[in-house]
Amino acid sequence: MSSKPDKVYIEIIKEINQIIHNDQLKSGDKLPSERELSDRLQVGxxxxxxxxxxxxxxDLIETRRGEGTFIKKGGSYRLVDVILSFILTDEKARKDLSETRKIVELEALRLACDRIKPGQLEELRSLIKRSKQEWGHGDFPVEEDYLFHKTIVESSQNQLLLHLWIPLVEYNKVAIKASLQREGRPLISIAEHEEIYEALVAGDKSRALNSLEYHLENSRF
Structure with missing residues (x-):
């Protein structure tokens, strides 16, 4: 298993997926406990x-309090194979990942311009404020950055787009941090988020899409 911290959990997902196949588990079946998985995979x-x-x-598994973790019905865990065999392997794969994320997120924003709810606009505003506070304390606003983009995709009200987007970004949060660590980038990134937010408030679809595309290109995910 890879010794690099940012890749450990990627390997664990692969191993869990292999256990599902080896143990012939199916939808509705219970996964081994955290302790058993830790022992079998020899990780913390x-x-x-x-x-x-x-x-x-x-949305492939669910945790039930006091019962354990179960494979969700209707979810095909083959999606994990597709995503993980493709993502963090080489430069071409990373480029394809970035391109696919851009396509999904821009289409989600296109829908969000017509479907975003007041509460979601408020969440975007709050995340921008929290980002400024984090950076003001000297911390990179990685989680706030991730949640800002996730809220945009959620605002499309399209669950399939959301489930396509999550693995493209959730598995590679290290890329968000690497982008924000570039000199001067945090404040610029926050300003770009503000531009996207203001375009959404104004209902200006063209401005919102152009602003997001510019932001994603600058972010170098």
Missing amino acids: RSSVREGLRALELL
Whole structure:
């Protein structure tokens, strides 16, 4: 298993997927416990937990309090194979990942311009404020950046677009941090978020799309 911290949970997801196949588990079946997965994979439970969270974000598994973690009905875990065999392997794959993310996010924003709810606009405004506070404390607003883009995709009111977007970004948050670590980038990124937000408030679809495309190109995901 890779020793690089940012890739450990990616490997864990692959291993969990292999366990599902090896144990012939199907929709509705219970997964091994965190402790058992930790023992079988020879990694810490926190890393196992992160891998399970990623699968839960993909809507492929669900955790029931006091019962355990189960494979969700209707979710095809083959999606994990498709995504993970493709993502963090070489430069071409990373370029394709960035391009695909851009396509999905721009289309989500196109829909969001007509469908975004007042509460979601308020969430975007709040995330911009929190980003400024984090950077003011000397911390990179990685989680706020991620949630800003996720809120935009959620605002499309299209669950399939959301489930396509999540694995493209959730598995590679390290790229968000790397982008923000460039000199002067945090404040510029926040300003670009503000431009997208203001375009959404104004209902200016063309301005919003142009602003997001410019932001994604500058972000170098």
